[in-house]
Amino acid sequence: MAWRKVARFDALRDGGVTGVEVEGVPVALFRMGEAVHATHGICTHALAFLKDGYVEDGTIECPLHQGVFDIRTGRALCAPLTKDLATYAARVEAGEVFVDLELSSVQRNLA
Numbered sequence: 001m002a003w004r005k006v007a008r009f010d011a012l013r014d015g016g017v018t019g020v021e022v023e024g025v026p027v028a029l030f031r032m033g034e035a036v037h038a039t040h041g042i043c044t045h046a047l048a049f050l051k052d053g054y055v056e057d058g059t060i061e062c063p064l065h066q067g068v069f070d071i072r073t074g075r076a077l078c079a080p081l082t083k084d085l086a087t088y089a090a091r092v093e094a095g096e097v098f099v100d101l102e103l104s105s106v107q108r109n110l111a
Ligand code: FES
Pocket: 043, 044, 045, 046, 047, 048, 062, 063, 064, 065, 066, 067, 080, 081
């Protein structure tokens, strides 16, 4: 386990997306009420930062070609996307958000 402190919870807008960098990896943080979800920060279709996308009903719409991912699972939900997005383990403790890049959905799917 390699939990990294990445943000203050109260700095995240509820229902919004925030971009951070964790060990050189761009990560998108999504606050949904009291929960936080984390995904890779770049779209799987081309070079677009999901921090600039649009969050709606548990999904993130890419700002470049409007591909949509499920925030919780990283699943690609529509064209032009053909690849799912990596998700990472995230937790909130004492007002801080922690992310573990080693606990990614890619690795969990291989387990
Ligand atoms: Fe995201 Fe094309 S770059 S849908």
